[in-house]
Amino acid sequence: MTEKTVTVNTPLAKTFGWLHVNGTHLPAGESAPEKRLAIACGDEKILILNEAVRLKAELEDNAVFRLIQVRYAEEESRAVNDIQVTCGKDAVFEWYRVILGGRATYDNCSVTLAGAGSRFEANIGYRLEGEELMDMNCEAIHTGKKTESLIRASGVLFDRASKLLRGTIDLRRGCAGAVGNETEDVLLIDDTVRNRSVPVILCSEEDVVGNHGASIGRLDEDLLFYLQSRGIDNASATELMAKARVDAIIRRIPDGQLRAALLKED
Amino acid sequence: MSETKTHIEDVNRAFYDFRFEEKDAYRVRSGLTPEIIKEISAEKKDPDWMRDFRLNSLEIFERTPMPDWGPSIEGLDIDNIVTYVRPNAERMNTRWEDVPDDIKDTFERLGIPQAERTSLAGVGAQYDSELVYHNVRKEVAALGVVYTDIESALHGEYADMIRERFMHLVPPTDHKFAALHGAVWSGGSFVYVPPGISVEIPLQSYFRLNAPGAGQFEHTLIIVDEGADLHFIEGCSAPKYNVANLHAGCVELYVGKNAKLRYSTIENWSKNMYNLNTKRARVEEGGKIEWISGSFGSHVSYLYPMSVLKGAGARSEFTGVTFAGAGQNLDTGCKVVHGAPDTTSYVNTRSISKDGGISTFRSAIVVEPKAVNSRSSVSCQSLMVDDISRSDTIPAMDIRTAKADIGHEARIGRISDDAVFYLMSRGLSEDEARALIVSGFADNVSKELPLEYAVEMNNLIRIEMKGAIG
Numbered sequence: 001m002t003e004k005t006v007t008v009n010t011p012l013a014k015t016f017g018w019l020h021v022n023g024t025h026l027p028a029g030e031s032a033p034e035k036r037l038a039i040a041c042g043d044e045k046i047l048i049l050n051e052a053v054r055l056k057a058e059l060e061d062n063a064v065f066r067l068i069q070v071r072y073a074e075e076e077s078r079a080v081n082d083i084q085v086t087c088g089k090d091a092v093f094e095w096y097r098v099i100l101g102g103r104a105t106y107d108n109c110s111v112t113l114a115g116a117g118s119r120f121e122a123n124i125g126y127r128l129e130g131e132e133l134m135d136m137n138c139e140a141i142h143t144g145k146k147t148e149s150l151i152r153a154s155g156v157l158f159d160r161a162s163k164l165l166r167g168t169i170d171l172r173r174g175c176a177g178a179v180g181n182e183t184e185d186v187l188l189i190d191d192t193v194r195n196r197s198v199p200v201i202l203c204s205e206e207d208v209v210g211n212h213g214a215s216i217g218r219l220d221e222d223l224l225f226y227l228q229s230r231g232i233d234n235a236s237a238t239e240l241m242a243k244a245r246v247d248a249i250i251r252r253i254p255d256g257q258l259r260a261a262l263l264k265e266d
Numbered sequence: 267m268s269e270t271k272t273h274i275e276d277v278n279r280a281f282y283d284f285r286f287e288e289k290d291a292y293r294v295r296s297g298l299t300p301e302i303i304k305e306i307s308a309e310k311k312d313p314d315w316m317r318d319f320r321l322n323s324l325e326i327f328e329r330t331p332m333p334d335w336g337p338s339i340e341g342l343d344i345d346n347i348v349t350y351v352r353p354n355a356e357r358m359n360t361r362w363e364d365v366p367d368d369i370k371d372t373f374e375r376l377g378i379p380q381a382e383r384t385s386l387a388g389v390g391a392q393y394d395s396e397l398v399y400h401n402v403r404k405e406v407a408a409l410g411v412v413y414t415d416i417e418s419a420l421h422g423e424y425a426d427m428i429r430e431r432f433m434h435l436v437p438p439t440d441h442k443f444a445a446l447h448g449a450v451w452s453g454g455s456f457v458y459v460p461p462g463i464s465v466e467i468p469l470q471s472y473f474r475l476n477a478p479g480a481g482q483f484e485h486t487l488i489i490v491d492e493g494a495d496l497h498f499i500e501g502c503s504a505p506k507y508n509v510a511n512l513h514a515g516c517v518e519l520y521v522g523k524n525a526k527l528r529y530s531t532i533e534n535w536s537k538n539m540y541n542l543n544t545k546r547a548r549v550e551e552g553g554k555i556e557w558i559s560g561s562f563g564s565h566v567s568y569l570y571p572m573s574v575l576k577g578a579g580a581r582s583e584f585t586g587v588t589f590a591g592a593g594q595n596l597d598t599g600c601k602v603v604h605g606a607p608d609t610t611s612y613v614n615t616r617s618i619s620k621d622g623g624i625s626t627f628r629s630a631i632v633v634e635p636k637a638v639n640s641r642s643s644v645s646c647q648s649l650m651v652d653d654i655s656r657s658d659t660i661p662a663m664d665i666r667t668a669k670a671d672i673g674h675e676a677r678i679g680r681i682s683d684d685a686v687f688y689l690m691s692r693g694l695s696e697d698e699a700r701a702l703i704v705s706g707f708a709d710n711v712s713k714e715l716p717l718e719y720a721v722e723m724n725n726l727i728r729i730e731m732k733g734a735i736g
Binding site for chain 1: 334628661666667670678
C-alpha cells in the first residue's frame with residue numbers, strides 16, 4: 001500500500017515540472033495544532049511562538065499583528081508551519097521568521113491584503129547547517145487598493161544544507177496603487193549546499209509596481225581580503241559575515257528581550 | 267496629470283494575413299496513428315532507423331502527460347491536426363525561378379528573395395511541411411559551409427553526423443510535444459560551419475504555414491565547429507484561419523570549442539497558432555551562444571530556448587521581447603544549465619501586455635556542483651499598458667555550488683509618471699513622451715537585431731502611439 005501524502009507549500013503559480021519546486025509531498029498526518037485569531041479593529045498584538053502552528057488570523061480595520069517565530073538549532077524534528085492571514089483596511093501584519101536549525105522546516109505564509117491601505121511585511125532569516133532543510137512558500141495577495149507588501153529574506157547555508165524559498169507577489173485586478181517588493185540575499189559557504197529561489201510576480205492590474213531583486217553567492221573576496229588584512233583569520237571572517245546575514249533580520253524583531261537574546265546567542 | 271492614456275496599437279498583422287488557395291500535392295489524414303507515421307516516413311523515404319525513431323516517439327507521445335504548469339492548450343485537438351502537407355512543388359529548389367508561382371509570390375511578399383540578394387549568405391524557405399527553396403552563396407559554400415535541407419543531408423555524406431545528433435539535445439522524452447516532433451517532423455535546415463570559418467553575413471530560414479488546420483514540425487540542426495562563427499536568422503508567419511494550427515518545431519544547436527553562434531528569431535505566427543517549439547544549444551569550452559528572440563504572434567506560445575553550458579568558460583546571452591495583445595497568451599523565457607566551471611549567462615527580457623493579452627516570463631537558471639566560478643545575471647521587465655491584461659514573472663534558480671555569483675532582478679509596472687513629467691519638462695508633449703518611453707522599452711532588445719533585419723522588425727512591431735490628451 002502506498003503511503004498517503006499531503007502536498008504542502010504549493011505556490012500560486014507553477015513553473016517547469018523538472019525543477020521539482022511546485023510543492024512538497026509529506027506523509028499525511030503531520031499537522032500542527034490549529035489556532036484561530038481575530039484581532040479587533042484598532043488593536044495591536046504581538047505573538048511569540050517557538051513551535052510550528054496552523055494559524056488563521058483575521059485582522060480587522062487598523063489592527064496590527066506581529067507574529068514572531070523562532071526555530072532553534074537543537075530541534076531535530078520536522079516542523080510544518082502554516083500561517084494564513086487576511087487584512088482589513090489599513091491593517092498591518094508583520095511576520096518575523098528566524099530559522100536557526102531543525103532537521104526540516106516546511107513553512108507556508110499566505111497573506112491576503114484585502115483592505116485598502118493594508119500592509120504585510122515578512123522578515124525571514126535563516127542559518128542552516130549539516131543536512132538541514134528549509135522549504136518555504138510566502139505569498140502576498142493584493143486585492144485592496146494601495147496595499148503594500150515586502151518580503152525580505154536573508155540567510156546563510158553551510159555544509160549540505162538545502163533551502164527552497166518561493167516568494168510570490170500577486171497583484172490582482174482592483175488593487176490599484178499597490179506596491180509589492182521582494183528582496184533576497186543568500187550567502188553560500190560550502191560547495192555542497194543547495195539554494196533554490198522562485199521569486200514570482202503575478203500582475204493583472206495596471207497601476208501597480210512589483211519588484212524583485214536577488215543576490216545569491218559566495219563571500220565577497222575583497223571584503224574577505226580586507227578582514228584578513230586586519231588580522232581576522234578566514235574562519236572568523238566567514239563566521240562574521242554569516243552572522244551579519246541573519247542578524248540583519250533579527251535586529252528587526254520588535255520584542256527587545258528576544259532580540260537581545262538572539263543576537264547574543266546567534 | 268490627464269487621466270487619458272496613450273493608445274498602443276496591436277502589432278499590425280495585415281502584412282502577413284494574405285493567403286493563397288491550397289494546392290497541396292499530398293497530405294496525410296488528420297490525427298496521429300502508427301499508420302500515419304509510417305505513411306509520412308515512406309513519403310519522406312526515411313532510413314530504417316528514422317522510421318523506428320518516429321514510431322518510438324509516437325509511443326512516448328501517447329504516454330506523456332500534457333504539461334500542468336503553463337497556459338491552457340485545451341483548444342488544441344491533435345486529432346484535428348494534419349501533421350504532413352506537401353506543397354505542390356519540387357521538394358527543394360536551388361533556383362528561385364523553379365519555385366511555383368503562388369509559393370514564390372508568398373515569399374516575395376515577405377521580402378525573402380530581396381533580403382537574400384542584399385544581406386544574406388544563404389536562404390531556406392519552408393512552405394507547410396517541406397522546404398521549397400534552399401540556396402547558399404557560392405563564396406560561402408566555397409568555405410566548406412553546408413546549408414541544406416535536413417532530409418537531403420540525412421541521405422548524403424553528413425548522414426552519420428546527423429544521426430549522432432538528431433534529437434540528442436532534445437530527446438523525445440523531454441516533453442509531450444518533443445515526442446510529437448520526433449514522430450512527425452518534416453522539413454527544416456541543416457547547417458555545418460567547419461573549424462575556424464567565420465560566416466560574415468547571416469543565413470536565414472523562413473517558415474510559412476499556409477494550410478488551415480495543419481501542423482509544422484521542422485527540425486533545425488546547426489553545428490558550428492571549433493573556432494567558427496555564425497549568425498542564423500529564423501522567421502515564421504502564417505495567415506489566420508478559424509481553426510487551430512500547431513507549430514512544434516525543434517532546434518538543436520551544437521556550438522564547438524571557442525565557437526560563436528547568434529540565433530535570431532522573429533516569430534509572428536497568426537493568432538490561431540499553438541506555438542509549442544523547443545530550442546536548445548550545447549556550448550563547448552570557450553564557446554558562446556547568443557539568442558535574440560522576438561515573440562509577437564500565435565494564440566498560445568510555450569517557448570524557452572535552453573543553453574547547456576557544457577565546457578569550461580562557455581557563455582550564453584539571451585535577449586528577448588514579447589508583445590501579447592488581444593487573445594494571446596505568450597509564455598516565453600529561457601533556461602540555462604551551467605554544467606562546467608567559469609561559465610556565464612546573461613538574460614535580458616522585456617514584455618508588453620495589452621488588450622487582455624497575457625505575457626509570462628518563465629526562466630530556470632541551474633548551476634551544477636561542478637560549475638564553480640560561474641556567474642549569472644537575469645533582468646526582466648514587464649510593462650502593463652491597461653488593466654485588462656496580465657503580466658507574470660516566474661523565474662527559478664537552483665544553485666548547487668557556493669562558488670557562484672547569481673543576480674536576479676524583475677520589475678513589473680506601468681509607464682512612469684515621473685519619466686513622462688521629466689520629458690515634458692524638456693519640451694515634449696505628453697503623447698510624445700509616452701511614445702518615446704514605450705518605444706525605448708522595446709528598443710532595448712530590438713537594437714540587438716542586425717540592421718538588415720530592421721525592415722522585418724518594422725513590419726512586425728507597429729507600436730503606434732497617439733496622444734489622447736484633452
